[in-house]
Amino acid sequence: MGEPPFAHIRSIIGLDRFTLRSKKKINIQWNLFCIIHNLKKVHAYGTGFV
Structure with missing residues (x-):
């Protein structure tokens, strides 16, 4: 995969x-999905800096 x-x-x-x-629009959409992916990881695992 x-x-x-x-x-x-x-x-x-x-x-x-x-x-x-x-x-240009596809790059913006791809960046948005990457940001969502990273935010989901931070939400699931926390920041780890506390």
Whole structure:
């Protein structure tokens, strides 16, 4: 399947294909899904800096 973050974004978050057109909009959408992935990790595991 590939790297775990890509598999997580594809299966759990549901990004099977991009819904926007143009490279700029796709980059924005991809960055949004990466931010969501990272926020879910922080929420699940905590920051660890406390």
